[in-house]
Amino acid sequence: MSDENAREKEESKPSVSFIEQFIVEDLKAGKNNGKIVTRFPPEPNGYLHIGHAKAICLDFGMAQKHGGKCNLRFDDTNPVKEEIEYIDSIKEDIHWLGFDWEGREFYASDYFGKLFDFANELIKRGLAYVDDQPADLISSQKGNPSQPGTESPYRNRPVNENLELFSRMKKGEFDEGSRVLRARVDMTSPNMHMRDPIIYRIIKSPHHRTGSTWMVYPMYDFAHGQSDYFEGITHSLCTLEFEVHRPLYDWFIDQLKTSDYRPRQIEFNRLNLTYTMMSKRKLLELVKEDKVKGWDDPRMPTLCGLRRRGYTPESIKRFVDLIGYTKVEAINDVSLLEHAVREDLNLRTPRVFGVLNPLKVIIKNYPAGKVENVELINNPEDCSMGKRLVPFSNEVYIEHDDFMEIPPNKFFRLAPGMEVRLKGAYIIKCEGFKKNDKTGIIEEVYCTYDPDTRSGGFLSEKKVKGTLHWVSAQHAVDAEVRLYDRLFNHEDPAGQKDDDYRKFLNPESLKVLTACKVEPSLAQAKPLEKFQFQRLGYFCVDYDSTSSKLVFNRTVSLKDTWSKINK
RNA sequence: UGACCCAUGGUGUAAUUGGCAACACGUUAGAUUUUGGUUCUAAAGAGUCCAGGUUCGAGCCCUGGUGGGUCAACCA
Numbered sequence: 001m002s003d004e005n006a007r008e009k010e011e012s013k014p015s016v017s018f019i020e021q022f023i024v025e026d027l028k029a030g031k032n033n034g035k036i037v038t039r040f041p042p043e044p045n046g047y048l049h050i051g052h053a054k055a056i057c058l059d060f061g062m063a064q065k066h067g068g069k070c071n072l073r074f075d076d077t078n079p080v081k082e083e084i085e086y087i088d089s090i091k092e093d094i095h096w097l098g099f100d101w102e103g104r105e106f107y108a109s110d111y112f113g114k115l116f117d118f119a120n121e122l123i124k125r126g127l128a129y130v131d132d133q134p135a136d137l138i139s140s141q142k143g144n145p146s147q148p149g150t151e152s153p154y155r156n157r158p159v160n161e162n163l164e165l166f167s168r169m170k171k172g173e174f175d176e177g178s179r180v181l182r183a184r185v186d187m188t189s190p191n192m193h194m195r196d197p198i199i200y201r202i203i204k205s206p207h208h209r210t211g212s213t214w215m216v217y218p219m220y221d222f223a224h225g226q227s228d229y230f231e232g233i234t235h236s237l238c239t240l241e242f243e244v245h246r247p248l249y250d251w252f253i254d255q256l257k258t259s260d261y262r263p264r265q266i267e268f269n270r271l272n273l274t275y276t277m278m279s280k281r282k283l284l285e286l287v288k289e290d291k292v293k294g295w296d297d298p299r300m301p302t303l304c305g306l307r308r309r310g311y312t313p314e315s316i317k318r319f320v321d322l323i324g325y326t327k328v329e330a331i332n333d334v335s336l337l338e339h340a341v342r343e344d345l346n347l348r349t350p351r352v353f354g355v356l357n358p359l360k361v362i363i364k365n366y367p368a369g370k371v372e373n374v375e376l377i378n379n380p381e382d383c384s385m386g387k388r389l390v391p392f393s394n395e396v397y398i399e400h401d402d403f404m405e406i407p408p409n410k411f412f413r414l415a416p417g418m419e420v421r422l423k424g425a426y427i428i429k430c431e432g433f434k435k436n437d438k439t440g441i442i443e444e445v446y447c448t449y450d451p452d453t454r455s456g457g458f459l460s461e462k463k464v465k466g467t468l469h470w471v472s473a474q475h476a477v478d479a480e481v482r483l484y485d486r487l488f489n490h491e492d493p494a495g496q497k498d499d500d501y502r503k504f505l506n507p508e509s510l511k512v513l514t515a516c517k518v519e520p521s522l523a524q525a526k527p528l529e530k531f532q533f534q535r536l537g538y539f540c541v542d543y544d545s546t547s548s549k550l551v552f553n554r555t556v557s558l559k560d561t562w563s564k565i566n567k
Numbered sequence: 568u569g570a571c572c573c574a575u576g577g578u579g580u581a582a583u584u585g586g587c588a589a590c591a592c593g594u595u596a597g598a599u600u601u602u603g604g605u606u607c608u609a610a611a612g613a614g615u616c617c618a619g620g621u622u623c624g625a626g627c628c629c630u631g632g633u634g635g636g637u638c639a640a641c642c643a
Contacts, residue, residue, distance in 0.1 A: 015590085041643090075643065077642090078642060078643075080642095135641055138641080139639070144569090145568090145570070145638065147569080148569090177641065179641095191569095191570055191638075195639085198640090198641055200641085201641035223643095240573090240637070245638090267572085323579055324579070326580070327572065329572095329573075329636055329637090330578085330580090335593065336593085339591085340592095346604080351604095380602090380605075423602070425601095427601095463601090467601050468602090532602085532604080535604070536602095558605095559603090559605095560603080
């Protein structure tokens with residue numbers, strides 16, 4: 001690339017999402033005193049997944065880029081679904097991604113008092129009322145999207161009565177489901193959310209933070225926008241399905257605001273990935289039904305699952321950056337995510353030798369008992385990562401797939417009469433092999449080596465078509481390797497209605513290889529340490545295996561051009 | 568028979584706001600390579616859902632269609 005091109009490429013500005021355009025316009029117009037404050041508002045009812053990462057990158061990223069702040073706020077308005085366990089995992093995952101809320105850790109439950117006061121204020125203004133009807137009746141009175149609703153008989157209840165009933169609801173004098181507080185908006189609105197939405201319901205389960213102080217809890221619509229307002233949020237970024245909630249969001253803000261300040265809700269498209277399912281509820285089912293081995297199962301799209309699988313925060317952020325934010329309901333190809341992780345791992349991981357499916361090669365003319373340490377470059381992409389010594393001897397393991405008795409065309413590896421280089425060591429030639437007559441399985445391969453072809457040596461320039469990775473048999477470290485395929489074999493299990501996603505579960509999604517051999521240097525590898533097993537893919541050391549062996553999770557395979565040739 | 572939102576190569580996004588449709592992934596071919604990886608080079612692939620309109624000029628603005636999505640939890 002010429003200097004000019006390089007400069008041009010570097011200078012070409014990254015495209016700016018429509019959201020960022022809105023933000024820049026607002027800032028320019030001096031809205032909200034020219035400040036930007038965002039928030040990331042998870043409900044603590046599950047683990048964060050890569051879809052949340054998309055939101056996190058936007059919420060924290062926009063604030064960071066435009067000199068603002070981003071709060072962490074737990075949307076904990078429904079005690080029956082929420083648990084403290086999730087709060088800790090959420091915080092850990094956000095930090096892992098590399099974002100920080102700088103101590104601004106808030107909870108919707110912090111505002112229960114203010115929210116309650118505001119509800120009473122609405123009642124006094126004739127904008128809210130207690131409805132004594134059961135859920136199904138209220139629901140049917142709402143009509144349907146093409147037919148207006150009808151008003152509740154309690155809609156015009158006197159203010160004092162409303163005030164008293166609501167106060168008694170709060171104290172727990174009534175049963176769950178017996179009464180609700182509704183905003184008095186417009187039963188004929190074409191927008192269902194404006195048809196006197198329920199804003200408070202009676203729940204008697206204790207809340208993980210406020211205990212049994214409250215017997216009434218605000219609904220999402222009555223908590224979210226107001227919480228934004230209380231925190232001084234300027235841009236409330238959420239996913240597309242909340243678009244129809246925006247008029248109601250604005251309606252409450254209108255009742256609440258006392259100055260020019262007002263938060264603005266902007267919606268963007270949710271992340272969908274092929275062969276992946278992102279519904280928290282269904283992910284929870286997978287965990288509970290033991291379809292996977294926990295929230296951090298490396299096949300899960302959760303951040304802890306991806307982390308355990310070997311994904312880096314950088315690769316996830318890069319991916320999010322690549323897919324962008326729009327209002328189109330897109331389905332993103334997992335291959336783009338895999339590209340992002342390969343791109344990152346290629347630069348940062350040391351290359352090592354590991355053999356997943358060992359086949360013993362005996363080098364007949366190499367002195368038994370002799371050991372040479374051959375020098376290998378840890379990472380050709382980054383020479384600062386140095387070199388290491390790997391022991392070589394007369395018996396080595398190679399990949400079973402790297403030998404074929406009858407090789408097809410363009411097979412560049414070992415076969416009778418063929419020569420290959422053992423990377424970093426010698427060129428060897430196959431002179432014979434041992435085959436089990438009953439099973440037809442090749443059990444050993446016999447070779448000779450050419451002493452002059454040692455890497456860096458006299459005839460090291462000699463070319464052969466294939467270069468194999470290997471592990472000295474006597475020095476090899478036993479290891480277990482877990483290969484993960486996609487969890488679903490359907491491109492879009494997320495699009496399936498109800499619980500259909502189960503029938504797309506891929507029974508082949510986990511393969512455990514227990515006879516693997518890896519080079520001795522790996523004996524000291526630490527949990528979550530990442531490597532590229534030469535010619536095999538990127539691997540990550542697992543952290544809590546039940547196996548006594550070293551366990552590796554395969555993050556992702558290398559791009560495999562051979563299988564394409566083979567087809 | 569409603570309201571709101573959306574529509575650009577196979578996929579995801581761009582298009583200086585009305586000026587020759589670009590980038591990434593993927594695909595194909597070639598070069599390099601002691602990883603069939605990486606890197607590099609090239610190619611194929613959309614004329615922007617449809618029909619009108621405004622304009623010298625429309626992916627972008629207007630009108631009308633078509634297709635898809637969201638909304639009728641005391642979930643968020």
